[in-house]
Amino acid sequence: MSDSATAPAGDEQDLLAAEYVFGLLCADERSVVERDAARDPALAAAIAAWERWLLPLTRLVPPIPPPAALWPRIEASLAAAAREQPAAAPPPPTQPPPAPPPAPPVARPVRRWQVAAAAGYALAASLAAFAWLRPPPPPPVATALAPLPAHSPVFVAELLPHGGLLVRPSGAVHVPTGRDLQLWLLAAGATRPVSLGVLPPAGVRLPPGSLPPDASGAKILVSLEPRGGSPTGLPTGPVIGGGSL
Amino acid sequence: MTPDQGSPEPAGPPSASLDTLLSRCAGGDRTAFQTLYTALSGRLYGLAMRLLREPQLASDAVHDTFLQVWKECGRFDTSRGHAEAWITSLLRYRSLDILRRRGREVPGERTGEEADLSPGPLEALISTREGEALRQCLDQLEAGQRKLVLLSFIDGLSHSELARTLQRPLGTVKSLMRRALLGLRRCLET
Numbered sequence: 001m002s003d004s005a006t007a008p009a010g011d012e013q014d015l016l017a018a019e020y021v022f023g024l025l026c027a028d029e030r031s032v033v034e035r036d037a038a039r040d041p042a043l044a045a046a047i048a049a050w051e052r053w054l055l056p057l058t059r060l061v062p063p064i065p066p067p068a069a070l071w072p073r074i075e076a077s078l079a080a081a082a083r084e085q086p087a088a089a090p091p092p093p094t095q096p097p098p099a100p101p102p103a104p105p106v107a108r109p110v111r112r113w114q115v116a117a118a119a120g121y122a123l124a125a126s127l128a129a130f131a132w133l134r135p136p137p138p139p140p141v142a143t144a145l146a147p148l149p150a151h152s153p154v155f156v157a158e159l160l161p162h163g164g165l166l167v168r169p170s171g172a173v174h175v176p177t178g179r180d181l182q183l184w185l186l187a188a189g190a191t192r193p194v195s196l197g198v199l200p201p202a203g204v205r206l207p208p209g210s211l212p213p214d215a216s217g218a219k220i221l222v223s224l225e226p227r228g229g230s231p232t233g234l235p236t237g238p239v240i241g242g243g244s245l
Numbered sequence: 246m247t248p249d250q251g252s253p254e255p256a257g258p259p260s261a262s263l264d265t266l267l268s269r270c271a272g273g274d275r276t277a278f279q280t281l282y283t284a285l286s287g288r289l290y291g292l293a294m295r296l297l298r299e300p301q302l303a304s305d306a307v308h309d310t311f312l313q314v315w316k317e318c319g320r321f322d323t324s325r326g327h328a329e330a331w332i333t334s335l336l337r338y339r340s341l342d343i344l345r346r347r348g349r350e351v352p353g354e355r356t357g358e359e360a361d362l363s364p365g366p367l368e369a370l371i372s373t374r375e376g377e378a379l380r381q382c383l384d385q386l387e388a389g390q391r392k393l394v395l396l397s398f399i400d401g402l403s404h405s406e407l408a409r410t411l412q413r414p415l416g417t418v419k420s421l422m423r424r425a426l427l428g429l430r431r432c433l434e435t
Contacts, residue, residue: 011427018426021334022397023341024404030341051327051334053433056376057398058333061295063287070290070304071282074311 017046021054031234032191155203157220159245165196165211167220168203175201175224182225184235186242188217196220198229218245263328271319282311285329289336296340296401306343310336337401344401382432390425393418 019025020033037043155173158166167183175181183204184193196206199222211218221242223235230236263284269277286307293303313335321331383391396402396410404422408415 011430014430015423015426018430019422022394022426023337023344023401024397024422026403027342027345030338030345048330050430052330053375053379054398055327055330055333056379057395058292058337059288059376061288061291061399064291064294066286066290066307067300067304070286070307071279073304074282074308077308077312078315 013043014046014050017043018050021047021050027232028234031232035191155199155222155241157243157245159211159215164208165206165220166203167199167206169201173201178227179237180225180227180229181240182223182229182235184221184223185211185215186219186221187212187215192234193219193221195230195233198225215245219243220245263332264323267314267318267321267328268323270315271321278311278315281314285332286311289333292333292336293340295399296337297343302343302347303340306336306340309339313339341401345403378433382429385432386425386428390421390428393422394425394429397422 016033017037020030020037025033033043033047037047155167156170158168181199181201183196183199185196186193196210197204219242221235221239223230223239224237225235226237263281266277266281266284270281289307289310290303293306294300297303297306310332314332321328383394386394393407393411396407402410404419405415407413407422408418411418413421
């Protein structure tokens with residue numbers, strides 16, 4: 001990552017954005033930049049500027065026809081994700097597209113297929129290239145681990161008198177096949193959460209000592225991860241709920 | 246059904262048409278999604294092969310990129326965005342994720358010879374106004390800095406890979422790269 005010895009402070013953000021776009025950062029550093037940029041419009045704009053400036057360089061690489069099997073594979077992945085989506089699930093709230101679609105009216109099953117693709121494929125680069133996107137709606141702040149989408153699990157976290165933490169469901173919990181929920185602690189002022197382990201749908205009781213002595217102002221977050229939990233030590237899937245202690 | 250694999254134009258597909266396709270994707274139009282694939286898959290697969298060197302990994306990167314496009318197309322903001330830059334960035338970042346996770350930062354695996362640094366290929370940038378501006382700014386860098394920029398961006402070399410490839414100390418490479426990036430930004434902003 002950049003040091004500040006040779007560049008004015010105003011350049012540091014642009015340098016960080018450039019290092020991110022070029023791919024000079026390690027995986028952990030990339031995750032930090034993505035999280036920061038999701039909250040910092042100036043950093044996101046700097047990343048977007050580099051992406052656009054450098055686009056012509058990508059055209060120097062000759063195109064190669066992809067394998068014929070690739071498109072059927074993409075179609076199959078989306079169809080498989082659609083089958084995993086519960087039939088009763090309504091489409092999530094989405095913003096309208098920027099221009100009226102000239103295609104025929106959208107059939108609801110198609111939209112559900114699209115939504116299921118989102119649920120079934122939480123990609124590692126889920127925040128990547130966010131600078132071109134509208135920001136998602138802000139998450140609610142609550143002591144409970146409040147859900148973002150309507151069908152996310154709902155949990156309540158309680159600090160126990162002896163110092164432990166009880167996290168229990170307050171409603172029906174559905175975890176997609178092949179996925180696990182994971183619990184995280186984000187200390188006040190920290191930028192990187194610490195894992196508190198996989199969160200079973202039935203809840204979990206963490207023993208004393210699982211939290212730092214002074215957890216006031218910390219946030220408890222729940223993310224959707226691959227089976228067994230995040231492979232990176234940081235959230236890789238969407239954060240589906242959270243609240244402050 | 247497999248779309249035809251036409252060769253894209255050197256300057257890339259018109260951004261306005263890509264914007265339209267993304268808007269239709271946002272409405273759940275699978276035909277538009279397939280047309281988008283036809284327009285961009287050759288360019289994206291070529292980029293992924295350049296970065297990852299293995300057909301299976303490149304296929305994975307393109308596959309994941311298009312799933313992400315389908316997932317996020319409803320949030321794509323045409324007023325802020327450049328569709329090709331967005332989708333190309335998704336592909337590059339996915340490829341870089343794969344590269345870094347596989348721990349391919351092994352000396353000797355990437356020779357750095359793949360990036361053609363001669364003036365000829367850079368002349369191809371002139372085909373668009375943005376490309377011409379970038380080429381002029383690259384020309385203003387010292388040859389060593391330009392080499393770092395191209396090796397990093399086109400071949401996906403990290404700081405440590407650059408240091409090994411060029412047999413220079415890591416600190417020196419970082420310092421050179423920072424100066425190159427600052428110089429490039431100042432030029433591109435003007």
